[in-house]
Amino acid sequence: MSNNMNRGIRADGYTIISYTGAGTMGGSPLIDMDGKVVHQWSIGGQPVKMLPGGSLMGHKNSRRGKNPLQVDKAPPRSPEAVKPGEPPRSGPWQDAIELVQESWDGKEEWSFNAWDDDRTGVIMSRQHHDFQREGNPVGYYAPGQEFIKQGKTLILAHKNRLTPAISQKELEDDAIYEVDWSGKLTGFEWHPADHFNEYGFDAAAKKAIYEGARYEEDKGFCDWLHINSLSLLGKNKWYSKSRDERFNPANMIISSRTADFIAIFSRVSGKIIWKVGPDFSAGQPEYGLGQFRGQHHAHMIPQGLPGEGNILVFDNGGRTGLGRPSREMTDFSRVIEFNPVTLELLWQYGSEKGPEKYFSHNISAAQRLPNGNTLITDGANGHLLEVTAGKEIVWEFRGKATGERPIPIYRAYRVPPEWVPGNPSGYAKWSDTYK
Helix, strand or coil: EECCCCCHHHCCCCCEECCHHHHHHHCCCCCCCCCCEEEEEEEEEEEECCCCCCCCCEEEEECCCCCCCCCCCCCCHEEECCCCCCCCCCCCCCCCCCCECCCCCCCEEECCCCCCCCCCCEEECCCCEEECCCCCCCCCCCCCCCEEEEEECEEEEEEEECCCCCCCCCCEEEEEHHHHHCCCEEEECCCHHHHHHHCCCCHHHHHHHHCCCCECCCCCCCCCEEEEEEECCCCCHHHHCCHHHHHHHCCCEEEEEECCCCEEECCCCCCEEEEEECCCCCCCCHHHCCCCCCCEEECCCCCCCCCCCCCEEECEHHHHHCCCCCCCECCCCCEEEEEECCCCCEEEECCCCCCCCCCCCCCCCCEEEECCEEEEHHHHHHHHECCCCCEEEEEEEECCCCCCCCEEEEEEEEECHCCCCCCCCCCHHHHHHHH
């Protein structure tokens, strides 16, 4: 169901939804502002992203799970059963076997799976959590930054590796690679473990990683960083005004849920050249932002949108990570916007108490809309809301449920009416409305 209040200050368009788990069995729905499903694709994904003209990027199946579209080739094993050199215990997020692009009418336009088999015998893309198509830095509408047809794709994936200097356990390391339209790897790769000493880990965090733990009571977990978002910086005022190489448009920004940090790395050198976290304690430059806990979807607001150049992130709350006791918890989530140069906190939606309180312990996202509103994916609760800069809720949607329990929404994006064939609900084009 949706909430139709304050139609005049909403960013009217269509919303593409990425459900998780059992919710992916029905594919990916596109809804209008009344919550009506106007189109559905057969593919799912974490996330799915819609392109102008009605194509959708997502995946056909994943490596494990109960969904009939998924393939179970390597069942999870207990951490005690995992020995160095063997595939690690599976975490809750599964690798996609095949990343695909499907047209509005359901025809496959592009696919890729030739990255790694993780010793399963099944060659996979191993994509998880994010990807970006060339031409648009963040995967959602940004004026003047159009997806390139048949462009290259950056993919966030997994690549297992033994790195005794970092951990006695085999790491389920993240990896970022690039593939062209023909399905060939371009040669660009980035591996987080190669930059272990650039993240600012303290002794407790390093000990936890070495032992394969995130929290005091969690031993043998190999998904050491759990990077959950990837995007480019794209055109931005920090680089155009001063040529500050930290903010070179080709650089990439990532978010580590496990380690509670956001970082930018150079596409040229691969080095971490900007970060906030993991230490948010008094005396640290990022202190005023408050402690991040398991944050998702950190990205730079694209040029041409209100708040351009600032960092937008969904800070989930819950437990802090890597070597910290689990008693250091919060039970609320927040979306924050901050200046990446001064680290000044500019806007926040979500608080410990009161009408703004909500709590999504995992997944979730935020998108800046062209009218200055923010679309928030309160993922664990299957809840979407559009809020103004003044924190007024002007639209809501609650998704599918199983019994009384909502099916989680991994991420949702609002897309402009002109991207949707036929514009069935008749909304005004964003290119005309937001000039």
